[in-house]
Amino acid sequence: MTTARDLSARCVAETVRELFLTANTVLPADVLAALEGAGERETNGLGRYVLERILENARVAHEEGMPLCQDTGLAVVFLEIGQDLHIVGGDLETAVQEGVRQAYRDGFLRASVCDPLTRHNTGDNTPAVLHTAIVPGDRLRITALPKGGGSENMSSVAMLVPAAGEAGIRAHVLDRVRQAGPNPCPPVIVGVGIGGSLDQAPVLAKQALLRPVGRPHPTDARLAAMEAALLEEINRLGIGPQGYGGEVTALAVHVEMRPCHIACLPVAVNLQCHAARHRTAIL
Amino acid sequence: MNFNVLMENLPRRIAAPLAPEICEDLKVGDRLLIGGVVYTARDAAHQRIAAALARGDDPPFDLDGAVIFYAGPSPAPPGRPIGAIGPTTSYRMDPFTPLLLERGLRGMIGKGRRSEDVVRAIARHRAVYFGAIGGIAALMAKCVQRAEIVAYEDLGPEAVRRLEIVDLPVVVVNDARGGDLFARPADG
Numbered sequence: 001m002t003t004a005r006d007l008s009a010r011c012v013a014e015t016v017r018e019l020f021l022t023a024n025t026v027l028p029a030d031v032l033a034a035l036e037g038a039g040e041r042e043t044n045g046l047g048r049y050v051l052e053r054i055l056e057n058a059r060v061a062h063e064e065g066m067p068l069c070q071d072t073g074l075a076v077v078f079l080e081i082g083q084d085l086h087i088v089g090g091d092l093e094t095a096v097q098e099g100v101r102q103a104y105r106d107g108f109l110r111a112s113v114c115d116p117l118t119r120h121n122t123g124d125n126t127p128a129v130l131h132t133a134i135v136p137g138d139r140l141r142i143t144a145l146p147k148g149g150g151s152e153n154m155s156s157v158a159m160l161v162p163a164a165g166e167a168g169i170r171a172h173v174l175d176r177v178r179q180a181g182p183n184p185c186p187p188v189i190v191g192v193g194i195g196g197s198l199d200q201a202p203v204l205a206k207q208a209l210l211r212p213v214g215r216p217h218p219t220d221a222r223l224a225a226m227e228a229a230l231l232e233e234i235n236r237l238g239i240g241p242q243g244y245g246g247e248v249t250a251l252a253v254h255v256e257m258r259p260c261h262i263a264c265l266p267v268a269v270n271l272q273c274h275a276a277r278h279r280t281a282i283l
Numbered sequence: 284m285n286f287n288v289l290m291e292n293l294p295r296r297i298a299a300p301l302a303p304e305i306c307e308d309l310k311v312g313d314r315l316l317i318g319g320v321v322y323t324a325r326d327a328a329h330q331r332i333a334a335a336l337a338r339g340d341d342p343p344f345d346l347d348g349a350v351i352f353y354a355g356p357s358p359a360p361p362g363r364p365i366g367a368i369g370p371t372t373s374y375r376m377d378p379f380t381p382l383l384l385e386r387g388l389r390g391m392i393g394k395g396r397r398s399e400d401v402v403r404a405i406a407r408h409r410a411v412y413f414g415a416i417g418g419i420a421a422l423m424a425k426c427v428q429r430a431e432i433v434a435y436e437d438l439g440p441e442a443v444r445r446l447e448i449v450d451l452p453v454v455v456v457n458d459a460r461g462g463d464l465f466a467r468p469a470d471g
Contacts, residue, residue: 046454050416053416053419053422053452054418054419057420057421060421060422060425061367061421066420066424067357067367067420068418068420069420070357070369071355072357108357108359108366109358110355110356111439119326119330121438121439121440148418149371150371150394181465182395183396185394185418244464
């Protein structure tokens with residue numbers, strides 16, 4: 001028989017605080033490497049200028065502890081909760097929200113959350129959006145993803161007809177990136193969620209953004225091939241860094257997929273701006 | 284359009300508020316460094332300014348020749364005039380822009396493309412829309428020397444701020460001749 005492992009709610013809150021503070025000021029190494037590679041590939045002078053400023057900004061933000069972008073995002077938190085884990089001294093959701101509140105206050109991060117109708121700012125960037133999964137084991141895996149509004153506004157979920165098939169999916173994704181143009185702060189990372197239900201597809205698309213930039217789908221060769229084909233098509237659009245033209249419109253395309261209903265073909269496209277910020281901790 | 288041509292135009296400095304003759308001189312693709320006084324206003328502030336004008340009230344700052352920076356900075360850490368700052372996507376302000384241009388607004392700093400209506404209104408009013416790079420907000424903060432809230436403090440990051448800026452790097456996206464940097468076949 002397995003005994004539950006105790007983890008304090010305070011420890012969860014402190015970890016969430018640290019993750020959002022770091023995520024907002026330090027760009028992950030894989031994102032930096034992808035941006036450096038893009039700078040070498042880009043042939044358009046203005047596009048190269050934009051990529052150089054993005055890299056310079058990442059250095060300054062890291063050195064000075066300043067946010068990479070003034071849009072420090074809606075706080076999205078992915079939790080993988082081991083089924084043998086027991087949270088003590090408070091409840092998990094409250095602890096996560098408290099960690100977000102402290103990070104945005106202590107780190108001088110922008111409060112970017114408001115009432116949808118009155119547009120009154122909640123003042124502390126809560127509530128965060130939580131995605132939870134119960135998994136085997138006794139650990140808690142926490143991923144913090146501060147998601148900017150500009151790229152989120154260019155994202156979508158569509159219910160295609162099954163007859164659209166893979167060609168239809170690819171045409172749809174390409175069209176979404178074309179329509180978004182300069183708005184989502186390219187070069188973007190394109191997260192694609194195929195299948196599941198109306199609500200599951202965009203969660204898959206968002207999870208796809210967490211994969212190390214440019215790593216092909218690890219288990220499904222069909223998806224890895226689709227990612228490579230889409231990346232090539234997207235980078236032929238000529239949108240370029242910040243939309244000023246060029247070779248590098250996307251740094252990567254990541255696709256995740258689940259089975260869906262026989263009548264359906266949900267396809268979600270979640271665009272991530274070049275400030276692809278996220279951090280993970282395991283407790 | 285050959286975008287490498289753009290790099291041959293070395294940036295020059297212009298001062299905000301903008302004199303009318305400056306806009307006549309600017310063309311799509313020009314790289315510029317803006318200094319002087321600009322005002323931040325984004326979604327919620329635009330709604331309030333439009334409501335104020337509809338009531339016959341004065342706008343919260345003099346619109347004549349003014350430049351609006353579509354931005355909502357992060358809070359200023361101790362010892363700094365401002366936190367991280369950079370452009371937000373401009374199309375969300377499109378419904379309010381023709382009205383503000385009629386009232387004297389001459390420049391806007393943002394990112395992304397504008398509606399056809401706004402592109403036409405910019406030409407009609409001999410104004411200009413500048414694109415700034417999104418997501419370089421730690422760097423861009425260094426261009427701000429002073430910041431003070433002049434209206435709608437309750438909006439927090441969306442309050443209207445008067446900024447004194449130096450050498451903020453921008454590119455002309457829409458000029459007074461109706462030119463559009465983003466009007467390209469690849470955009471469909």
